[in-house]
Amino acid sequence: MSIKKLLYKSITGRPLRSFALLFICVLMSGVVFGGAVLSASMKNGMNSLEHRFGADIIVVPKSAKGQVELENMLLQGTPGYFYMDKSVNGALEKINGVEKLSAQYFLVSANSECCSAKVQIIGFDDDTDFSVKPWLSEAYSEKLGLNELIVGSGISAQVGHSLKFYGVECKTVGKLESTGTGIDTAVYASAETVKGLIKAAGSKGISVLSKQSPDDVISSVYIKVQDGYDIDEVTADINLGIDGVQAVRTKSMITATADRLSVFSSSITVLISAVYILSAVIMLIVFTAFVNERKGEFALLRVIGFSRFMLGRQVMSEASVICVVGALIGISAASVIVFPFASLIEKKAALPMLSPDLISVVGYALLAFAAVAVTGPLASAYSAYRLSRIDTGRIFREGDR
Amino acid sequence: MKRLVLGIVQGIAALLLTIGAFTFFKACGDMDGKFMACHWAQNAAVLIGIVLSVLALIRIFIPDEGIKTGLSIAVFVLSVSAAFVPNTVINLCMMKDMACHTTFKPAVIVVSAVLALAALADIIVGAVRKKETK
Structure with a gap:
């Protein structure tokens, strides 16, 4: 069995665990990407609103x-x-x-x-x-x-x-x-x-x-x-x-909107941070638990010739594959919601929104991808380190399988 | 198993298109008893959705792999056409902040795209299996 096939079998052999990890990665990347795009759209809308007025004062009937x-x-x-x-x-x-x-x-x-x-x-x-x-x-x-x-x-x-x-x-x-x-x-x-x-x-x-x-x-x-x-x-x-007239300073007119936008923007930032930290902690716990659970399997791999480095690489590769696939699905799913339904979100939020340009969108997608693709392997790094110190003989003696 | 899952996905998406187009992502309602252009786009989407649902359901129950692939080709072509119904084939309302633009159009496009992707995946799986059995 090749290393690649072992990796594939290891991921598909535990569908529930792999699916749960994949779900966390999808959620993480979707929230980071979708939140970043929404936040940027609101800021663009606000800037556009400020420029659009062009006047310092607007006079309306009193x-x-x-x-x-x-x-x-x-x-x-x-x-x-x-x-x-x-x-x-x-x-x-x-x-x-x-x-x-x-x-x-x-x-x-x-x-x-x-x-x-x-x-x-x-x-x-x-x-x-x-x-x-x-x-x-x-x-x-x-x-x-x-x-x-x-x-x-x-x-x-x-x-x-x-x-x-x-x-x-x-x-x-x-x-x-x-x-x-x-x-x-x-x-x-x-x-x-x-x-x-x-x-x-x-x-x-x-x-x-x-x-x-x-x-x-x-x-x-x-x-x-x-x-x-x-x-x-x-x-x-x-x-x-x-x-009979009322003069309104345009800046004060958009202050209320700017305040609401600030609340929305802060909420999105808090949500992104909370989901990111929570997902990273869950990943760390899952990978630690999964190394304990598979001690016997890894001991066997050591016996058949896997080096400590290869075992560590195996764990990190599993995490990388799941995170990359999850990040791609998450970014795609968020795109399907954020872009086609932008007008609906704008209408419901009652805030001016202007989608960021393509280059910025690609930048946010890369950022979300990197956030997930790096966090997963990092969370598994501790488990990989523990594996490299595994005492094969002791595991077999204890019958810890 | 793969083909069964893809068939079920097609069936669910087709039913979602049919039911959603006149319920939770419907176009604008009537104004003083007068229907706007988007109403006819909605009717067209529902009609295509019904045809897609029938094809997708037949595809689930027919055991012949070749016929399954043929039906998936039909579902793919029809779902791609469904995506073009709102505002390309049939005009929607003039203002882009109306329900037909904000909800109906994106929802029809997204559901049709999911359906087309599921059908395309099924066509590919069918073609690969046919090649393997030869």
Whole structure:
């Protein structure tokens, strides 16, 4: 019997023990890889959210609903709309420290003909916009024409496809890159297009929208503060100086999300550490017990010519084979859960998530593989050392088989 | 024994595809009595799932090794086609945060992939055995 065949027989000859060890390795690698990818996705989502705003302050109508709806819209993609008088724009221009400002108009489509859900339509001013344009220009550099749309990455329409809202056929001219935030499921249009949609909604009997024309109202104003001015002071000036509006510092808006993300991230780290340490301890116990149990077998191998080194190598090889197979299965199983169901996890966690790039994913896979493939043989090293000191004669005399 | 295990895996995965597609990983429901495109993708997945279940069950009980391999080839081809039903053959809803995109599509793809792998393994085992008996 060759060494390889002995190794194979040794693993398959004790199916329950081998399966239990394999299960531990699968769990260990799956948790390490899946946890690392999820944690990185959350961090990417948060970074994307911070960059995506582009503005220092967002001004919304003064109501509890305004800020909550804006947060839900931006973070979770829940369609919402709220309005304030357009004159706010002029008043904001007079506030000291305001460098740039741009108004947006939110509209929610009725269940569109393509889809059973409402779609967030954001009308923005192409000339003044600074918070959306940098992202839009990645996809489309021209000025948006009438009935032209740029869609978020979460909308399955491709460039050139048409989408119908209130019976108006709109052409998709650009698609944004994924940000992992709620605005991935929004569509962007010019104010003219939004006016056309409101008119079309009126002709379909949805007259409530006609009272909220972009000519008279706006939904939010994005503000960039001049260098040298304190953002908190400008925010306070707006809140004190202009009635009916609420200025929110974008950083404070995402603080709650960042805190939740931190809790999730810490929980994942704790889980990874706990599973890793527990698995390593179990492996150490199993290998120690298994060497005691197989003392007679190893003594026999010594008698037929196995050196101490060969016995030690045999034990470590068994551990390596089980750990390598377990790590591969664990990483594959975690990939099957983490990647295809990423949107579902994002939805349930209600956190912005953006999958890491391929190179990072390969890095995490290698890390998880190495963590398991090294821990198993290390856990068996002590048993291998004990085997190398085995007293064959004594074992046979004691009949310890 | 190997072929029996692979046959049972195929049967379980096919039944999971059939039952899951209209229960725990179903597509979006109706909106005011109106069904969206994803509903028809769901129906197609269920139909393919039923055919796969019948083939997988026949494959378990038929003793002839050659017919087993033939049925596994059919299961492999059909399960690969099932993976392409959501959003490739039949469109799903427009927004990617909807149930048809977040649950139905990935679940159909994962279950179909498991089924295809089990069928492929069975085809290989069948081919190796046939070669050995010659």
